[in-house]
Amino acid sequence: MTSRGRIAVGAVVLALVVGGTGAVVGLLVGSDSGGSGVPATAGTPCDVTEVAAQVFPSLVTITVQGAGGSGTGSGSVLDTQGNILTNDHVIETADAGGITVDFARGHARVPARIVGRDPATDLAVIGVAPDAVTLTPIAVGESAALVVGQPVVAAGSPLGLTGTITSGTVSALNRYIDVGQGQAPATLINAIQTDAAINPGNSGGPLTDCAGRQVGVNSAGAQAPGTGGGGSIGLNFAIPMDFARSVADQLVRTGRAGHxxxxxxxxxxxxxxxxxxxxxxxxxxxxxxxxxxxxxxxxxxxxxxxxxxxxxxxxxxxxxxxxxxxxxxxxxxxxxxxxxxxxxxxxxxxxx
Incomplete structure (x- = not known):
């Protein structure tokens, strides 16, 4: 992956780290506001152990090989037909036959194919043969019901460390995050901001509520300038699941997403x-x-x-x-x- 530049965010310049290889891209934050509605888990502490038990059967690590190099990312099982939701930037460099999937609680190195890509929203769906593995679809929550301050949990494979869980809160909602450049624009639509750690390799994995329901797709983490792409600084972003699921449904049906x-x-x-x-x-x-x-x-x-x-x-x-x-x-x-x-x-x- 390649560097896509950076721009100012208020008085602070940040780099945005995405993907399995830690590429740096631009960060544009738009207006933000609080959430709508109060979910059942808002205001109560998360039992992260229980969340992990719920999420791990649906969590995958995605390994990509291509002419531009190799990398890892994360994803979540959508259905029993073998469709897996992830970020487009996780699989964009894959050659034909260059994607394999390791299940956090199951088979390893399962061949996968690209079902559909939507670079404009940084979302993609890959698929595995449903008869080759045991598939446990992740429970899906409502991102529209999130509120600022609500506890959330991020799952994925940061730096290739499979089956990793981090926890935090919803820091802000409705962020507009520009992760594109030039002829390849891409935007995280109304992104969820969280201080749950999201590092390279977490991209594409689920952000869940305290019931283990996916409410977002972990996509990017900000870095202060001069840090050399170090670990999470507590400014991380996920695509809301309400929106991600609508895009994924189109990708599964037609292989592409209209806008x-x-x-x-x-x-x-x-x-x-x-x-x-x-x-x-x-x-x-x-x-x-x-x-x-x-x-x-x-x-x-x-x-x-x-x-x-x-x-x-x-x-x-x-x-x-x-x-x-x-x-x-x-x-x-x-x-x-x-x-x-x-x-x-x-x-x-x-x-x-």
């Missing part, structure tokens, strides 16, 4: 924000992309999107997942609030 869009950059109006500002729960529009659906329909900065089609929107993740239910060119009825008044408009969904 329908309504052309807005938004942040979640959390319960705390709603109480403080009087805004409704939803996706608060910060920017509108000129020429795309939302802008053409008259939606602008300051509007709060609360519904797309029949789906209620209380977070940006929910908005993104709802939009993914449409194909480019489809029309969607969008409910939004402006200055306290509820309105509805029709938006033509675009593609990218």
């Amino acid at each position: 329908p869009t309504i052309g807005v950059l938004a942040v979640t109006v959390t319960a705390e924000m709603a109480t403080a500002t009087g805004l409704p729960r939803g996706a608060l529009v910060e920017q509108v992309v000129t020429g795309l659906g939302a802008g053409r329909a008259g939606i602008g900065p300051g509007d709060v999107i609360t519904r797309i089609g029949t789906a209620t929107v209380t977070s940006v993740d929910q908005m993104l997942v709802a939009v993914r239910g449409y194909d480019p060119g489809d029309s969607a009825q969008v409910g939004y609030v402006r200055n306290g008044s509820q309105s509805t408009t029709t938006i033509v969904v675009g593609g990218q």
Whole structure:
């Protein structure tokens, strides 16, 4: 993997470490906010021993061989058909036949193939023959229900050390992390920030709640400049599982992921924000992309999107997942609030 540069984050310049080989990429943090809803495990301590017992049967180490070198990453079993969720950057350098999987509680060096890749969101699905191994799908939680301060657990194979568990809390939500460059843009959508250690090799592994349900895909860890790519400094990022699962479902069905869009950059109006500002729960529009659906329909900065089609929107993740239910060119009825008044408009969904 190659270096992809770095940019300023507030007053601090950080490098972002991803992948099995510890490549350094750019870090762009957008607006953040608290979570929505309170899951059953929020506010209670994690029994990490129990979480490990739940997660390990679904955890894998991914080894990649390619012309650009070799490396390791992590993943989680999605289903009994042999589909495994990971990061795209974990497997992007693999040659044909160059991927093998070691199960944390099972077979080793199982050949795997690429089912589908989505470099734009840094997600991928690989597959193993379902009759070759015992498959235990990971339990899936709701990332939209995460709250800041909630305990979480990260699992994976940092530096090739298989079956590693670290724990911490949700430090922030709705981070926009730019991990692309030039002609290969990639963004971690509304990333979960956590101080649970994520190091090279953890990428693609599960971030779970205290019930062992996957709520994120561990993807990147920040490093202060001049540290030489050392260990975790407590600034780590995961892709929300609500979004990751919607992409994975497309990859399993078709081998690729489309990117329908309504052309807005938004942040979640959390319960705390709603109480403080009087805004409704939803996706608060910060920017509108000129020429795309939302802008053409008259939606602008300051509007709060609360519904797309029949789906209620209380977070940006929910908005993104709802939009993914449409194909480019489809029309969607969008409910939004402006200055306290509820309105509805029709938006033509675009593609990218």
